[in-house]
Amino acid sequence: MEEKRKMIKVYLAGELFKVPEGSTIMMALEYAGFQLKRGVGCREGYCGACGTVYREKGDYKLQGGLACQTVVTDGMAVAQIPFVPAEKPTYDLEDLTPDVNTFTELFPSVFRCVSCNTCTKACPQDIEVMDYIQAIIRGDIAKAADISFDCIRCGLCAMRCPAEIVQYDVATLARRLTGKYLSKKSPELDKRLEEMEAGKFDEEIKKLKNMPKDKLTKEYYNREIKIS
Amino acid sequence: MYPDYMLKSIKNVEKTRAKRLQLAKKYGKQVYDPMSEEEREKILNIYHPDYKEDALRELRIGPNKGEKIINEVVDVMEAYPRNPSKTFDLSNFDYETDVLVIGAGSAGLSATLEASQKDVNTMLVTKLRLGDSNSMMAQGGIQAADQEDDSPVNHYLDVIGGGHFDNKKDLVEALVMDAPQSIKWLEELGVMFDKNEDGSMMVKSGGGTSRNRMHSTRDYTGAGICRVLRDEVQNRADKIDILEYCAATELILDDKGQIAGAVVYHLDLKEYFLIKAKSVILATGGFGRLHIRDFETTNHYGATADGLVMAYRAGANLLYMDSVQYHPTGAVFPEQIVGFLCTEKIRGLGAQPVNKDGELFVYPLEPRDIEASAFIRECEEDRGVKTPSGLKGIWLDSPLIEQLSGEGTIEKNLPAMLRQFQRFDIDIRKYPMLVFPTLHYQNGGLEINAKAETSIPGLYVAGENSGGVHGRNRLMGNSQLDIIVFGRRAGTNAANRVLDGVKLGKPTLEHVDKYAKQVEKLGIDKNIISPMILPDYIPEHIKAKQLTTNYQGTLF
Numbered sequence: 001m002e003e004k005r006k007m008i009k010v011y012l013a014g015e016l017f018k019v020p021e022g023s024t025i026m027m028a029l030e031y032a033g034f035q036l037k038r039g040v041g042c043r044e045g046y047c048g049a050c051g052t053v054y055r056e057k058g059d060y061k062l063q064g065g066l067a068c069q070t071v072v073t074d075g076m077a078v079a080q081i082p083f084v085p086a087e088k089p090t091y092d093l094e095d096l097t098p099d100v101n102t103f104t105e106l107f108p109s110v111f112r113c114v115s116c117n118t119c120t121k122a123c124p125q126d127i128e129v130m131d132y133i134q135a136i137i138r139g140d141i142a143k144a145a146d147i148s149f150d151c152i153r154c155g156l157c158a159m160r161c162p163a164e165i166v167q168y169d170v171a172t173l174a175r176r177l178t179g180k181y182l183s184k185k186s187p188e189l190d191k192r193l194e195e196m197e198a199g200k201f202d203e204e205i206k207k208l209k210n211m212p213k214d215k216l217t218k219e220y221y222n223r224e225i226k227i228s
Numbered sequence: 229m230y231p232d233y234m235l236k237s238i239k240n241v242e243k244t245r246a247k248r249l250q251l252a253k254k255y256g257k258q259v260y261d262p263m264s265e266e267e268r269e270k271i272l273n274i275y276h277p278d279y280k281e282d283a284l285r286e287l288r289i290g291p292n293k294g295e296k297i298i299n300e301v302v303d304v305m306e307a308y309p310r311n312p313s314k315t316f317d318l319s320n321f322d323y324e325t326d327v328l329v330i331g332a333g334s335a336g337l338s339a340t341l342e343a344s345q346k347d348v349n350t351m352l353v354t355k356l357r358l359g360d361s362n363s364m365m366a367q368g369g370i371q372a373a374d375q376e377d378d379s380p381v382n383h384y385l386d387v388i389g390g391g392h393f394d395n396k397k398d399l400v401e402a403l404v405m406d407a408p409q410s411i412k413w414l415e416e417l418g419v420m421f422d423k424n425e426d427g428s429m430m431v432k433s434g435g436g437t438s439r440n441r442m443h444s445t446r447d448y449t450g451a452g453i454c455r456v457l458r459d460e461v462q463n464r465a466d467k468i469d470i471l472e473y474c475a476a477t478e479l480i481l482d483d484k485g486q487i488a489g490a491v492v493y494h495l496d497l498k499e500y501f502l503i504k505a506k507s508v509i510l511a512t513g514g515f516g517r518l519h520i521r522d523f524e525t526t527n528h529y530g531a532t533a534d535g536l537v538m539a540y541r542a543g544a545n546l547l548y549m550d551s552v553q554y555h556p557t558g559a560v561f562p563e564q565i566v567g568f569l570c571t572e573k574i575r576g577l578g579a580q581p582v583n584k585d586g587e588l589f590v591y592p593l594e595p596r597d598i599e600a601s602a603f604i605r606e607c608e609e610d611r612g613v614k615t616p617s618g619l620k621g622i623w624l625d626s627p628l629i630e631q632l633s634g635e636g637t638i639e640k641n642l643p644a645m646l647r648q649f650q651r652f653d654i655d656i657r658k659y660p661m662l663v664f665p666t667l668h669y670q671n672g673g674l675e676i677n678a679k680a681e682t683s684i685p686g687l688y689v690a691g692e693n694s695g696g697v698h699g700r701n702r703l704m705g706n707s708q709l710d711i712i713v714f715g716r717r718a719g720t721n722a723a724n725r726v727l728d729g730v731k732l733g734k735p736t737l738e739h740v741d742k743y744a745k746q747v748e749k750l751g752i753d754k755n756i757i758s759p760m761i762l763p764d765y766i767p768e769h770i771k772a773k774q775l776t777t778n779y780q781g782t783l784f
Contacts, residue, residue, distance in 0.1 A: 024564050033770040037473065037495045037762065041356060042528045044568045045648060046365045046451055049357060069651055071564060090463045093418060125647065145420060149446060150643055153455065172459050176418025179456070183420060184427025192374040192408045204381045205405065208388075209397045220389035221265055226377060227257050227433035227440050227593075 011077040025052055025067035025078055039080035043068045048154035051124075054078045064122040064156035084155030086166040091173075098177040100139040107170050110136055112163035119157035119167055125150050129157045129167050136174060144171065145178035229653045230561070234662070237613050240586035241623050241660050248580055248588055249631050257433060259580060260591040268598050275601040275608065277521050277554060277665075284550050289746040290540050291683075297549035300518040304537050307758035308747050310477050311500075313737035316491060318480070321504040321735075325351040325469065326726040327719070328490060328505035330476045330535065333361025334450070334708070335691030335715035336511035337457035342719030343509075344467045348726045351503065352461065352468060353492050355475040355512075355530050355761065359458040362513050362528045362692065363711055366450025367571035367644060368434065369442035370708035372407035375431060378439040380404040387706060390436040390595045391671075391699020394548065398678040399697040403706065406713040411443060414712065419456050420445055432576040434704035435556075436595035442705045447571050447644045449708060474501065475761045476534065478740055479508065479542040479687065482733035487686035489735065490538075493761075506730050507686050507722035510535040511715065514670035514692035517763040520552050523667035524567025534759035535693040539674050541743045544682045547695030548672030553702055556581075556599040558666020560621035562652040567666045570624060570645060572596075572704040574661075577641060578632040580625050581663075583611035597701045600665035613662060621662040630657055669707065671700055680718035686725060688718040 005020040010028055017032040026043065029036060041049030050067035057075025067080060089106045096102045103110050110133055119129035132147040148171035157167040195201070208216065230238065251259040263271065273279050284296040287305055327343040329336045332354035344350040354360065373383040383404040388395050411429075415421060422430040422444050431440040445452025461468055473495045480489040480502070489504040512535030516527025525531070540546060557570040575581070575592045581599075582588050583606045590602035603622050606612050612620040626645075630637050638646055638657050649656045673695035680688045691711040698706060764771070 022563065027564075030765040031767055031770075033766050033774065035762070035764055035766060036529075037356070040529050041360045042362075042365045044365060044526070044565075046448070046644070047360055047528070049360060069564075088459075088462055090465055092463065093460075149420070150448060150647070152451065172455060175420055176456055176459065179415060179418040179420035183415075183423055184425075186374070186415075186421075186423065186427050186429050188376055188428055189374045189408060189411060189415075193412060196380075196405065196408055201380045201405070204379075205384060205401055208381065208384055209401060213393055216388065216393060217265070220385055220393075223382070223385055223389075223438050225258075225262075225438045227437065 008072065008074040010072050013079055019072060023072055025054070025065070025070050025072055026050060028072045029067070038082040039067060045069045046152060048152035051081045051084070051154035051156045052078060053081065064124060064160070066124045066154060069124065081155065081159065084158055086155070086158055086169065088169050093176060093180060096177065098141050098181040100136065102173070102177070103136050103170065106173065107165070109163060109165045110170055113137065113165060114163055116162060118160045118162065122156040122160040124154060124156060125152060127151060132171060132174070133165060133167060136170065141174050142178050142182045144174040148174060230659065231616060234613060237584045238623070238659060240584065241582055241625055244582065244586040245625065245628060245631070248625070249628060252578055252628070252632055257593055258591070260588055262591040262594060263598060271601045271605065272597060275604040276597055277523070278550065278552055283521065288750055289743070291543060292546045292549070297546070298520055298552060300520045301515065301533065301536070301549050304518065304533055304758040304760060305540060306747060306750060306752055307756045308752065308754060309541065309740045309744050310757050312744065313741050316500065316502060316737060318502065318735045318737065320502070321489070322501040323351060323469070324504045325349045326505065327351070327507045327509065327722045328353070328503055329509045329511060330490060331361070331511035331513060332358045333511060333513055333691065333711065334363035334454045334457055335711035336509070337454065337461050338712050338715030339509045339511060339690055339719035339722070340461055340468055341457065342716045343723040344464055346720070346723035346727065348723045350468050351471070351505070353471040353474045353476060353503070355473070355495070355534070357472055358461065358470060359454050360528065360530060361454065362531055363450050364454045365526065365528060365569065366708050367447040367569060368573035368576065369432065369444040369449050369705040370411070370453070371434070371437065371441050371703070371705035372411045372443060372709065373404065373439070373441050374408045374411060374429065375439065375441060378441050380407065382438050383407065383441065386437050386703060388699065390703040391701050393699065395699035396696035399676070402678045402717065403697055403709060403713055407709055410709060410712040414453060414456070417456050417460055419453055422446065432573060433593060434572050434576055435593045435599055436703045442573070442576060444573065447573055447642045453708065476512070476538060477759060478737060479538045480735050480737060481542055481684070481739060482735055484733045485685065486730070486732065487684055488732050504735065506726045506732060507688065509688045509690060509718045509722050510539055510674070510693055511691045512693050516667050520667055523554065524558060525667040526555060526558060526567060526569040527667070529762065532760040532763060534761060535689070536674060537759040539682065539684070539687065539689070542684055542687070542739055544684050544687060545675040546672065547675040548700055549695070551671040551700040552667065553596055553669035553671050554600045554665035555668035556596055556603050556665050557624055557663040559661065560619045560664045561615045561662040562654070563617050564652060565648060566619065568648065569666070569668070570661055570663055571642070574624060574626055574629070574642060574645065577629045577637065579629050582623050582625055584613045585611065595701055595703060603663070603665055607664065615662065619664065621664040623660040624663045625660045626656040627658055627660065669702055671698055671702055676714070678717070679721045680714050681721065686730065688722050690714040690718040
């Protein structure tokens with residue numbers, strides 16, 4: 001199949017290569033002969049290791065995407081970002097409150113947001129990045145957590161932001177505060193933990209552990225299935 | 229978008245949808261009879277890749293000598309170490325620490341957090357970036373029996389039955405009994421679990437589960453957990469030393485046979501570092517990138533079984549390395565995402581697998597090996613759909629989800645899946661997904677006990693590179709649980725060993741030379757070295773002209 005495919009031109013870090021049409025940027029790099037170690041990770045769009053900037057032929061716009069998810073076009077010029085320089089403030093979640101003051105202290109740059117929306121345009125996950133930064137400024141931490149949920153921390157937003165906000169770290173803190181403090185606690189989980197503490201299931205587990213295989217097999221195939 | 233001939237087959241799926249919807253409304257998930265013990269055995273024997281005659285071969289050296297294991301694993305085991313011991317000056321260590329954690333997925337991160345909690349010096353080394361791992365990619369969920377109608381006893385039975393009763397009982401007990409507290413621990417760290425309005429957990433079923441106990445963070449469950457653990461490790465920068473882009477290549481022992489540290493290789497600098505440690509935790513993940521039987525894989529770029537190789541050379545025992553997990557639903561179309569995971573949660577939400585004629589042919593939530601075998605059967609008996617590049621698959625009827633549970637269900641519960649296919653102009657709310665089994669998980673691994681200890685004093689293993697927890701088949705949602713439970717246990721026990729005052733003897737890499745001699749006796753080609761470190765996807769015609777062309781595995 002490979003031989004029959006149409007080849008197109010791409011510029012990888014400035015060098016011209018011919019690669020099969022339909023390749024992702026990552027496939028193109030490997031086809032050209034690069035064995036990747038930076039700018040590569042899960043290869044399925046979940047880890048954010050392969051943030052890449054590119055320009056398409058005849059287009060002045062600098063675009064961002066994940067190398068493993070973006071298909072190359074003829075004449076595309078590509079540069080991978082090996083690392084996003086950013087200083088993450090350290091904190092003890094136990095000492096924080098889920099409100100705007102926490103962000104004033106740890107991420108003062110958030111309040112420099114000029115609402116230009118460049119971050120949103122740069123996001124390969126189509127997250128409304130500016131909206132969650134604005135939600136934080138309004139003190140709506142849970143909203144910011146919700147909007148930013150699918151963030152994979154590729155860093156393309158932070159690379160483009162004129163206010164020099166490190167959005168993905170801000171979002172991580174918003175989600176952690178929400179998970180720990182703003183989500184309602186699960187009553188059944190706490191009850192189960194008390195039961196475990198009291199050893200409620202110890203005997204039955206012990207019984208299963210000591211059961212001969214034939215009896216255990218029977219028990220398994222006869223077990224009641226209650227799923228919805 | 230699908231080509232016309234595939235759209236024709238989709239018409240068949242649409243034709244039977246109304247009938248199948250009625251079935252689901254009437255019987256819930258039980259739209260097809262689950263297989264009996266005999267039926268399971270039969271379908272595995274005929275169709276599961278592990279059961280093919282040429283899947284396994286005898287391993288000729290090391291602790292498991294004489295055992296038949298997966299071909300591709302034998303290949304990396306019967307390979308030369310990257311360097312003889314004389315390369316390294318063991319009187320001059322680059323780093324010294326109490327607990328060394330190798331691998332920074334969720335198992336390694338959990339272990340690191342627990343060890344550092346005990347105020348021992350902790351060092352974390354990882355081959356790529358912090359958090360780069362299969363953990364980050366998990367979609368569907370994490371199991372824990374915390375619901376009123378459920379109990380760890382039900383969970384135990386599901387795990388051991390799903391694993392064909394080969395699981396180590398103590399490990400299953402640890403897994404299910406630690407599950408509720410693991411969820412609590414994660415929530416306290418700020419993981420945002422999916423909840424109902426009253427705060428109760430939103431739980432789903434998975435293949436082989438007898439209750440709804442799948443907790444999730446949308447369909448980014450692995451990321452939802454892993455990115456929190458990574459952030460927390462970074463917060464403790466004053467207590468934890470981190471080395472990125474450092475691949476461990478050998479374990480160092482002492483003259484008493486205890487663990488004493490590791491050799492790591494910096495991928496950018498091409499420089500070796502020697503690290504001395506009183507306890508070592510291996511959390512290096514699985515082997516998907518060995519592409520067993522040439523299968524595509526859902527796995528991370530770094531999943532090359534390095535930990536297995538290092539520990540085996542140092543004398544640790546392997547368990548169930550004759551067993552591979554093929555996830556039933558890997559994407560086969562479009563070509564750019566072939567092999568990618570389509571989470572089991574899609575079936576958990578009600579999507580049904582159907583063949584090219586639109587017929588339902590299996591209970592949608594069998595354990596993974598059974599479900600995968602049924603998919604392979606359909607394709608081998610010409611009831612699958614062929615893609616333009618020659619692959620075959622069956623339909624996973626995702627539009628059914630919204631007909632069952634209302635519009636918006638997919639966007640809310642499967643945002644990653646929706647996005648993945650939308651990038652290639654396929655709307656999974658309207659069109660089914662074409663899937664085929666993909667190499668997903670290493671069921672076996674290095675044998676551990678419930679303290680995550682191996683047979684080598686001071687060497688702990690947690691997560692996918694361990695063996696015994698899941699027997700010969702893991703259920704969905706139990707690996708996310710495994711990495712937290714055994715990651716934490718490994719971290720605590722490794723730190724305790726230090727606090728108990730373990731004394732190290734003279735460090736040595738003699739075992740590496742001894743192993744190399746045995747490899748040489750087998751007459752293996754000198755260019756075959758391991759651990760592999762990273763796979764190589766450069767096309768043959770270019771590789772043939774590269775300087776390192778004669779080597780297998782990554783040299784850099």
